Amino acid sequence: MPHVTEHVVPRSPLRPWSGPDVSEEVADALATGGPVVALESTLLAHGLPAPRNRETADVLEQAVRARGAVPATVAVLDGRARVGLDAAALDRVCSGELVKLSVRDLGAAIGLGRDGATTVAATAWLAAAAGVALFATGGLGGVHRGARESWDVSADLGVLARTPVAVVCSGVKSILDVGATLEVLETDSVGVLGYGTDSFPGFYRRDSGHPVPWRADTPAQVAAVWAAHRTTGSGLVVAQPVAVADELAEALHDRLLAEGLAMVAGRGIVGKDVTPALLEHFHAGSGGASLATNVALVTANAGLAADVAVELAGLDREAGVSPR
Incomplete structure (x- = not known):
């Protein structure tokens, strides 16, 4: 079972990583076999302008709750990979100050104690690590035009x-x-x-x-x-x-x-x-x-x-x- 936390404090960059921190609500749902849906944070931090991004963060979580599941927005804050965010954490994600993190960037962000918004790749990887099997997003990344050269x-x-x-x-x-x-x-x-x-x-x-x-x-x-x-x-x-x-x-x-x-x-x-x-x-x-x-x-x-x-x-x- 991933580590459960409610109040996240800054961590030492030298502390070994033991897996994502899972909010109490998400951890309780997973422990009882309840439905959970992961949500990415790059859409909020980089895909939508303020204040639309913060409004959308609430809309997405409410859409999940309205259908009987628990939302688990994913991000890295203070070097902690978090699955399930409270209102204050969502405020930080929508502040416009988070870097964009794919899976290759997670080690650096966690090890150096940084903040970051997770892409589809990073969100999927962290969700799976926490035991969350369903993930909702807007559009999947793919092969870019001209990829034969680039x-x-x-x-x-x-x-x-x-x-x-x-x-x-x-x-x-x-x-x-x-x-x-x-x-x-x-x-x-x-x-x-x-x-x-x-x-x-x-x-x-x-x-x-x-x-x-x-x-x-x-x-x-x-x-x-x-x-x-x-x-x-x-x-x-x-x-x-x-x-x-x-x-x-x-x-x-x-x-x-x-x-x-x-x-x-x-x-x-x-x-x-x-x-x-x-x-x-x-x-x-x-x-x-x-x-x-x-x-x-x-x-x-x-x-x-x-x-x-x-x-x-x-x-x-x-x-x-x-x-x-």
């Missing part, structure tokens, strides 16, 4: 290949090479499941133009798929398209994408700075419409993840699976 591939894919966590998302952002991303997921044996769709979503758009290999239409079906797939040791991508009413208009999306790709190429923006630059371009160029789409889809994904977590907890009780 080798720019998100760590999200590699982490999901070796981490047993089901990630509910709205596919991958359309700024990426969606086809190549799906090929990498297949190569790495990461399951891909369309929720209520035969088409893989493209984040702001419901259809990326690529099919999904499998489809489920109810939370119970998703839970059954995950209960079987988790034995492989790899992750599962549950791709739920944004609601029709919240989808970004096609003409606006295509124009902003073309402009954004030309912008990053012209400015020589590369690596981990590409996605934030393109998303900011979308937010500014759409007059806030893309921001509203982002919040709507991640909120819907949090609700679906909670529904699946509730169903999974029921399956595990029936099967006599011992709580972690």
Whole structure:
């Protein structure tokens, strides 16, 4: 069982790391086999402007609670990897002062006693370490356009290949090479499941133009798929398209994408700075419409993840699976 803590104090950089600190509420739910949903913090620290980020933090946790599950927002604060945050910790995450942490950065942030917001990769890894099997986010990272030359591939894919966590998302952002991303997921044996769709979503758009290999239409079906797939040791991508009413208009999306790709190429923006630059371009160029789409889809994904977590907890009780 991971260490349980309620009041976190600054730690010595020399103290050995023994695993993530889990809030009392999350630890109690895990100990009794209750449903828990992990939430990332990079969306809050880097994906949304203030004060929208702090408002969204509460909206996401409330969406999980409303469906009967316990939210577990993940971040690193004072060198402590934390699974489950209180209001004060969420305030810090939304302050705009946290660095972005993938799995490769966790050792440095923890060892040096720093603060950081966790990406999809880092959140999935820490959630699994704490025993949380369901994770909700907006969009998965993937293979960047031009990756044949740049080798720019998100760590999200590699982490999901070796981490047993089901990630509910709205596919991958359309700024990426969606086809190549799906090929990498297949190569790495990461399951891909369309929720209520035969088409893989493209984040702001419901259809990326690529099919999904499998489809489920109810939370119970998703839970059954995950209960079987988790034995492989790899992750599962549950791709739920944004609601029709919240989808970004096609003409606006295509124009902003073309402009954004030309912008990053012209400015020589590369690596981990590409996605934030393109998303900011979308937010500014759409007059806030893309921001509203982002919040709507991640909120819907949090609700679906909670529904699946509730169903999974029921399956595990029936099967006599011992709580972690």
